[in-house]
Amino acid sequence: MEILKCEGVxxxxxxxxxxxxxxxxxxxxxxxxxxxxxxxxxxxGKSTLLHIIGSVDKPTGGKVTVDGTDISGLNQTQAAIFRRxxxxxxxxFYNLIPTLTVRKNILLPLALDKKKPNQExxxxxxxxxxxxxxxxxxxxxxxxxxxxxxxIARSLIYRPALLLADEPTGNLDQKNSKEIIDMxxxxxxxxxxxxxxxxxxxxxxxxxxxxxxxxxxxIISDERxx
Amino acid sequence: MWKEYSSGYIKxxxxxxxxVRLSAFIAALLLSLLCGLFYNAWKYEVERIRQxxxxxxxxxxxxxxxxxxxxxxxxxxxxxxxxSDKGNDGVEPVLDIYFDDMTSVFADTPRIxxxxxxxxxxxxxxxxxxxxxxxxxxxxxSPRLLFPMFILVTVMASLSLVIIIHNAFAVSMNARIxxxxxxxxxxxxxxxxxxxxxxxxxxxxxxxxxxxxxxGTVCSIGLLHMVNMLLGSGIEGRHKAVFGYSPWIxxxxxxxxxxxxxxxxxLPARKLSRMTPLTAIKNTDELQLKRRKNSHLLALLFGVxxxxxxxxLKAQRKALRTASLSxxxxxxxxxxxxxxxxxxxxxxxxxxxxxxxxVWDVMVTIKDAEVDDFGLTEAIQxxxxxxxxxxxxxxTAKRLITEEEMSEDMKAFGGFSQAPGQFVTQVDGGWLVNxxxxxLDDNSFYAYCRQIGITPRPDGAVVFNQIRDVTNPDFRHPxxxxxxxxxxxxxxxxxxxxxxxxxxxxAKVAVLSYTEEVPVLREAYAKLDYYExxxxxxxxxxxxxxxxxxxxxxxxxxxxxxxxxxxxEELDRLQDEIGRLLGGEYAIESENRIREYELNSKQxxxxxxxxGGFCILLAVIGVGNVLSNALxxxxxxxxxxxxxMSVGLTPKELRKMFCIEALVIAGRPILITLxxxxxxxxxxxxxxxxxxxxxxxEAPLLPVILFMLAIVASVALAYYLAWRNIRKISxxxxxxxxxxx
Numbered sequence: 001m002e003i004l005k006c007e008g009v010x011x012x013x014x015x016x017x018x019x020x021x022x023x024x025x026x027x028x029x030x031x032x033x034x035x036x037x038x039x040x041x042x043x044x045g046k047s048t049l050l051h052i053i054g055s056v057d058k059p060t061g062g063k064v065t066v067d068g069t070d071i072s073g074l075n076q077t078q079a080a081i082f083r084r085x086x087x088x089x090x091x092x093f094y095n096l097i098p099t100l101t102v103r104k105n106i107l108l109p110l111a112l113d114k115k116k117p118n119q120e121x122x123x124x125x126x127x128x129x130x131x132x133x134x135x136x137x138x139x140x141x142x143x144x145x146x147x148x149x150x151x152i153a154r155s156l157i158y159r160p161a162l163l164l165a166d167e168p169t170g171n172l173d174q175k176n177s178k179e180i181i182d183m184x185x186x187x188x189x190x191x192x193x194x195x196x197x198x199x200x201x202x203x204x205x206x207x208x209x210x211x212x213x214x215x216x217x218x219i220i221s222d223e224r225x226x
Numbered sequence: 227m228w229k230e231y232s233s234g235y236i237k238x239x240x241x242x243x244x245x246v247r248l249s250a251f252i253a254a255l256l257l258s259l260l261c262g263l264f265y266n267a268w269k270y271e272v273e274r275i276r277q278x279x280x281x282x283x284x285x286x287x288x289x290x291x292x293x294x295x296x297x298x299x300x301x302x303x304x305x306x307x308x309x310s311d312k313g314n315d316g317v318e319p320v321l322d323i324y325f326d327d328m329t330s331v332f333a334d335t336p337r338i339x340x341x342x343x344x345x346x347x348x349x350x351x352x353x354x355x356x357x358x359x360x361x362x363x364x365x366x367x368s369p370r371l372l373f374p375m376f377i378l379v380t381v382m383a384s385l386s387l388v389i390i391i392h393n394a395f396a397v398s399m400n401a402r403i404x405x406x407x408x409x410x411x412x413x414x415x416x417x418x419x420x421x422x423x424x425x426x427x428x429x430x431x432x433x434x435x436x437x438x439x440x441x442g443t444v445c446s447i448g449l450l451h452m453v454n455m456l457l458g459s460g461i462e463g464r465h466k467a468v469f470g471y472s473p474w475i476x477x478x479x480x481x482x483x484x485x486x487x488x489x490x491x492x493l494p495a496r497k498l499s500r501m502t503p504l505t506a507i508k509n510t511d512e513l514q515l516k517r518r519k520n521s522h523l524l525a526l527l528f529g530v531x532x533x534x535x536x537x538x539l540k541a542q543r544k545a546l547r548t549a550s551l552s553x554x555x556x557x558x559x560x561x562x563x564x565x566x567x568x569x570x571x572x573x574x575x576x577x578x579x580x581x582x583x584x585v586w587d588v589m590v591t592i593k594d595a596e597v598d599d600f601g602l603t604e605a606i607q608x609x610x611x612x613x614x615x616x617x618x619x620x621x622t623a624k625r626l627i628t629e630e631e632m633s634e635d636m637k638a639f640g641g642f643s644q645a646p647g648q649f650v651t652q653v654d655g656g657w658l659v660n661x662x663x664x665x666l667d668d669n670s671f672y673a674y675c676r677q678i679g680i681t682p683r684p685d686g687a688v689v690f691n692q693i694r695d696v697t698n699p700d701f702r703h704p705x706x707x708x709x710x711x712x713x714x715x716x717x718x719x720x721x722x723x724x725x726x727x728x729x730x731x732x733a734k735v736a737v738l739s740y741t742e743e744v745p746v747l748r749e750a751y752a753k754l755d756y757y758e759x760x761x762x763x764x765x766x767x768x769x770x771x772x773x774x775x776x777x778x779x780x781x782x783x784x785x786x787x788x789x790x791x792x793x794x795e796e797l798d799r800l801q802d803e804i805g806r807l808l809g810g811e812y813a814i815e816s817e818n819r820i821r822e823y824e825l826n827s828k829q830x831x832x833x834x835x836x837x838g839g840f841c842i843l844l845a846v847i848g849v850g851n852v853l854s855n856a857l858x859x860x861x862x863x864x865x866x867x868x869x870x871m872s873v874g875l876t877p878k879e880l881r882k883m884f885c886i887e888a889l890v891i892a893g894r895p896i897l898i899t900l901x902x903x904x905x906x907x908x909x910x911x912x913x914x915x916x917x918x919x920x921x922x923x924e925a926p927l928l929p930v931i932l933f934m935l936a937i938v939a940s941v942a943l944a945y946y947l948a949w950r951n952i953r954k955i956s957x958x959x960x961x962x963x964x965x966x967x
Contacts (some may be wrong), residue, residue: 083411
């Protein structure tokens with residue numbers, strides 16, 4: 001089942017002589033449950049692609065469909081609700097709210113919809129991420145790896161159609177990086193999550209089932225590994 | 227969750243939200259004060275109109291039968307009808323109509339008039355009273371702007387406050403752009419972000435709003451009390467204002483304050499909520515310069531720290547705009563106000579109190595009294611503590627001045643060539659000028675004659691022969707010259723006085739003397755009309771001639787001089803005794819010199835307190851803004867400071883940079899105000915012809931320096947508090963900052 005489809009996605013920044021083509025005709029699709037890594041050097045356009053798929057940014061041209069919804073034409077409110085329910089975003093620098101406890105950070109997307117969490121699922125997520133003991137701590141009381149786990153938990157809490165991770169290990173040491181990737185893989189397997197991982201690190205990319213390589217805003221290779 | 231997030235933020239960032247609370251408090255205080263005052267001014271005006279003209283809404287003029295009146299009484303919207311004897315000067319009967327619903331007065335009255343056969347031109351509306359309820363009709367020619375003005379001023383005040391205080395909300399909200407970016411990235415809609423910010427603003431402002439509103443109402447009670455105290459007995463015919471409040475004004479005050487604060491919070495909230503998550507998350511909050519700017523002066527004075535501080539201030543220009551404007555305006559307004567009051571005080575003292583200090587202690591206006599019929603002069607002169615008492619009346623007359631009569635000095639400055647037509651008319655044979663008559667009781671006139679060294683006689687006039695050089699505009703140091711030629715003076719000189727408005731009626735008066743000395747009266751001569759020729763005559767002479775040229779005089783005056791160095795108590799007692807003596811026979815109004823002086827001083831102090839209060843409030847907004855900005859930028863400028871630290875700036879150098887910033891913020895209002903104040907004072911001194919030394923001796927240096935020091939101290943305190951937080955920044959911690967993407 002196709003969960004993500006990009007058709008001729010273009011993104012141009014600036015105008016006139018200052019135009020920069022960040023994405024130039026991106027075409028690819030991802031099936032449900034797939035773990036895909038998007039790899040490329042700095043400035044290749046991979047983060048722009050992730051932002052467009054996560055409806056954080058809008059494409060200049062082309063069409064992006066996530067779980068049957070064309071997100072290219074969503075207005076600000078529709079895009080926000082889409083992000084809340086359909087995608088989970090994980091950033092390199094965690095982006096946790098420093099004034100909220102770990103529990104509240106994780107439950108934030110549900111709170112935005114005034115929904116109560118499914119306790120069983122919540123327990124499952126925090127246990128599988130190993131943060132059950134840290135629920136009442138504030139983000140600054142956690143290590144980088146722990147903060148990233150909280151960010152992953154938050155992105156999973158709504159059972160999104162797509163998990164988007166932007167260099168999730170970029171700020172972590174080797175041990176923590178390994179753990180985070182393992183956890184993402186575990187989440188993909190246990191919770192049947194589709195994961196799109198952005199990285200410039202080949203070693204991390206090799207953990208994925210499929211590697212899409214981007215250069216100068218174009219896909220130069222799309223390789224299925226297993 | 228929103229509640230939890232916001233309450234957590236509010237609890238942990240009390241200092242950052244201080245400026246928001248302060249702004250809300252000041253806005254509520256000012257608007258509540260304004261609404262309370264306007265409501266009471268409106269109420270006072272309605273009471274005055276009702277007292278003076280009645281509270282009917284429309285009126286029918288003409289004969290009405292009992293049946294007609296019954297018909298009107300039974301008209302659906304009519305509350306009451308009253309047959310009035312006050313309207314139409316008693317020529318025709320008048321029926322006052324009161325309606326249940328005043329708004330339909332212009333529709334119902336013509337119908338009622340038609341019903342009872344009164345023609346439309348015999349309908350009178352109480353436009354003045356109706357306008358106070360905003361009930362207007364096109365047929366009313368008067369603008370009646372009082373109520374619309376109240377509304378306009380309130381709206382303007384509200385808008386000005388929005389402009390001033392919205393920045394406080396913006397600073398507090400913008401400090402968390404990144405966090406709202408995270409909210410947005412995980413699916414918070416713009417509406418949710420906006421509601422969260424507005425809920426937060428509501429939580430922050432609730433208490434200041436209540437306290438500000440209550441205090442504003444208390445202040446309006448106090449101000450009304452002060453006005454009553456200052457003007458209570460000072461203005462004839464003024465009734466005492468009694469403070470009033472109504473549920474409507476309560477609701478209106480709340481509506482205006484909530485709207486003002488709501489709009490102030492909504493503007494930055496809307497801007498923030500519309501930001502895309504990418505922009506918000508990537509927002510480093512770091513203050514940037516849009517283009518390269520150099521701070522040459524600061525660099526020259528303080529070196530690299532000066533340049534860094536200058537650039538930082540330029541980058542913060544927008545955030546500091548409210549603070550700068552408030553501080554500049556408050557200091558400028560305070561300084562200029564102080565100078566103005568000092569100048570005005572000197573001027574009033576020199577031109578009024580000092581000039582008339584020795585000429586009167588108690589002044590009485592005796593209504594509709596003729597000086598030649600007044601028989602209580604001796605009784606007053608005999609009162610204990612009275613040194614002299616002069617009864618006098620003023621009358622108008624005209625006199626022809628011929629070319630030959632004019633003094634050589636007067637001719638030298640152009641004679642009547644510069645005289646305005648309203649005062650001097652050129653006629654055949656000369657110029658017709660005003661010749662005011664000061665009619666003194668006989669004894670006082672004789673005393674005056676002795677004062678100027680002539681033999682007292684009851685059959686002639688003394689002419690005040692002095693004219694001001696009109697070419698010299700310096701009213702404080704005028705030059706005088708003789709009006710009439712010396713050659714014209716003589717034993718048998720006469721003055722032909724003509725009746726004002728009917729110059730054919732004349733009276734010939736012997737001139738006893740031409741003089742440059744005036745009797746001891748609280749009167750100013752030739753103030754408005756420089757060309758008037760004042761005549762002093764005795765009451766007995768006036769009795770003979772008033773049939774020819776008099777008839778338009780109204781009141782008489784009594785000028786009483788008490789003993790030397792009379793105290794307020796003595797003058798009060800004297801005033802009471804005179805009141806008792808005259809009160810039975812005449813309607814009088816009396817003044818007391820010391821009380822007058824005290825009233826004047828109280829009015830100046832009251833005005834100073836009110837204006838000063840506004841200046842202080844403005845300064846509080848400015849300082850509050852500096853404080854909130856200084857505390858808020860700790861997070862905002864963290865990276866900037868870390869960058870300085872990482873390149874080797876020592877804490878001492880950072881502190882120096884801070885001191886320079888504080889110095890510029892506090893110094894700017896002073897540097898801008900002082901030259902402007904000097905120019906304004908120079909202009910005022912020029913206009914009032916006061917010497918610089920006279921002003922400098924009483925210049926309000928102390929209050930201005932205290933105000934200046936208060937601003938400097940407040941800004942220094944704000945920066946000291948910020949410095950305490952900056953000191954705690956750890957270089958390593960900031961470099962690991964989780965907001966760095």
